[in-house]
Amino acid sequence: MTTHRARATAAALTALAATLATAGAAHATAAPAPQPRAVSVPSVFSDGSFETPTAPVKSFTTRTAGQTIGPWTVTKGSVDHVGAGYWAAAEGDQSVDLNGGQAGGVAQTFATTPGTRYRVTYSVAGNYSAGPAVKTGRVLVNGDEAQSFSFDSTGKTAVDMGYSTESFEFSAVVPQTTLTFDSTTGTAAAPSAYGPVLDAVSVTPECCDKCSGTAAPAL
Numbered sequence: 147m148t149t150h151r152a153r154a155t156a157a158a159l160t161a162l163a164a165t166l167a168t169a170g171a172a173h174a175t176a177a178p179a180p181q182p183r184a185v186s187v188p189s190v191f192s193d194g195s196f197e198t199p200t201a202p203v204k205s206f207t208t209r210t211a212g213q214t215i216g217p218w219t220v221t222k223g224s225v226d227h228v229g230a231g232y233w234a235a236a237e238g239d240q241s242v243d244l245n246g247g248q249a250g251g252v253a254q255t256f257a258t259t260p261g262t263r264y265r266v267t268y269s270v271a272g273n274y275s276a277g278p279a280v281k282t283g284r285v286l287v288n289g290d291e292a293q294s295f296s297f298d299s300t301g302k303t304a305v306d307m308g309y310s311t312e313s314f315e316f317s318a319v320v321p322q323t324t325l326t327f328d329s330t331t332g333t334a335a336a337p338s339a340y341g342p343v344l345d346a347v348s349v350t351p352e353c354c355d356k357c358s359g360t361a362a363p364a365l
């Protein structure tokens with residue numbers, strides 16, 4: 147009897163295990179399907195190379211305050227959107243002279259994650275065609291100066307622009323950040339049409355674990 151009861155118990159346990167395994171399998175099969183993210187899609191930083199729209203080949207288009215160059219907006223004065231073959235770009239074909247007829251600037255607003263650090267990298271040269279020889283400007287993050295820059299265009303040519311790569315970091319404090327490149331070349335009394343040349347702007351999150359958005363689930 148003892149043996150029979152033991153067998154019955156074992157059989158019951160086997161059946162129970164099979165039921166649990168089936169339930170487990172069913173549960174696994176019914177794992178939640180990926181849900182579409184119900185978040186709005188804010189604008190991401192784009193075209194730091196000034197490749198859109200296409201500027202005139204071997205020439206340039208002057209853009210004044212309030213006008214746009216792709217995702218960028220001219221913030222003051224005027225700038226020149228320089229086409230392929232006018233002078234060497236740092237990246238791609240096109241670049242921007244931050245002085246059109248006088249000191250200008252360009253700005254772009256893009257989504258950022260508060261608390262995340264971002265590295266801004268850009269290439270700067272100078273319109274060597276006329277003075278002042280040393281071109282100056284500054285980079286603003288949400289209107290505050292984050293970095294100033296200067297570039298000595300002495301001896302530079304269309305082929306040998308001598309681009310210098312600069313960079314800095316900032317910590318995002320709001321969901322959207324405005325990055326501005328602002329020429330300080332020339333004065334109101336003596337404006338210059340020959341300013342800093344900007345190209346190859348990039349904005350990269352510094353920390354990957356924070357930027358991935360979700361942590362891996364604990365096992």
Ligand SMILES: [Ca+2]
Pocket residue numbers: 194195196197235236237238239240241345346
């Ligand atoms: Ca470019």
